[in-house]
Amino acid sequence: MSEPAEKLRVDKWLWAARFFKTRSIAADAVESGKVTMDGARIKQAKTVGVGDVLVIRLGPYQHEVEILELSGKRGPAPVAQKLYRETEESKQRRAAQAEQNKLLPQSDLKGRPTKRDRREIARMVEGGRPSRKSAWGDFD
Numbered sequence: 753m754s755e756p757a758e759k760l761r762v763d764k765w766l767w768a769a770r771f772f773k774t775r776s777i778a779a780d781a782v783e784s785g786k787v788t789m790d791g792a793r794i795k796q797a798k799t800v801g802v803g804d805v806l807v808i809r810l811g812p813y814q815h816e817v818e819i820l821e822l823s824g825k826r827g828p829a830p831v832a833q834k835l836y837r838e839t840e841e842s843k844q845r846r847a848a849q850a851e852q853n854k855l856l857p858q859s860d861l862k863g864r865p866t867k868r869d870r871r872e873i874a875r876m877v878e879g880g881r882p883s884r885k886s887a888w889g890d891f892d
Contacts, residue, residue, distance in 0.1 A: 759799035760822045762787065762806070768823045770832040771808055771815075786810075805839075813849055816842035 763779040766787065772778035779796040781787055786809040787794060800806070800819055808815045817836040826832070865873065
């Protein structure tokens with residue numbers, strides 16, 4: 753699945769390595785600074801080669817990967833995983849971040865506010881006092 757080319761556009765490689773679902777999403781991520789190379793922001797047309805190290809931010813997690821192969825074609829996930837190797841430090845940071853996220857308090861909110869809750873919210877916005885403790889928070 754690899755191409756004989758020595759260099760490939762970073763957005764195309766990110767898409768082929770399955771970090772992003774579409775190439776345009778990959779290009780947007782590169783342009784917005786979520787992908788860096790050597791600590792500097794790069795543009796979507798930047799060419800990458802074997803041995804380059806990219807830092808990719810996906811949500812709260814940061815992946816530091818070394819490019820092992822180049823491919824401009826999107827293949828199955830097992831093949832895509834052979835295109836890169838994540839550094840050990842990156843794996844440890846992500847595991848620590850995942851553990852820390854488990855400790856964060858989860859929201860008690862489930863779905864849309866009820867009619868009663870909306871009235872309570874409206875009273876608060878208008879400056880009045882709520883009549884009870886709402887499921888959307890203690891307004892007292």
